[in-house]
Amino acid sequence: MLLSALARRARLLTAVGTRDEARALLAEMVATRWRVPGAGHPDTAQARTVLTTLTGDGC
Incomplete structure (x- = not known):
């Protein structure tokens, strides 16, 4: 799923x-x-x- 791929990419970018x-x-x-x-x-x-955990920003 595209959204799951975005989440994985975001985790890597954060790392x-x-x-x-x-x-x-x-x-x-x-x-x-x-x-x-x-x-x-x-x-x-x-x-x-995931957004909050990785970036501290819950939108």
Whole structure:
């Protein structure tokens, strides 16, 4: 799934210190998951958790 690939890439970017790029990817992932499955979907909550965990920014 494309969104899972974005999450993996963001984790790698965070690990190598490019947090701004990781934050942008994760914010895109959260926005997409918010629109497609909806705000109450578990995937949306997971995306927000990953964003917060990796970047400290929950959008």
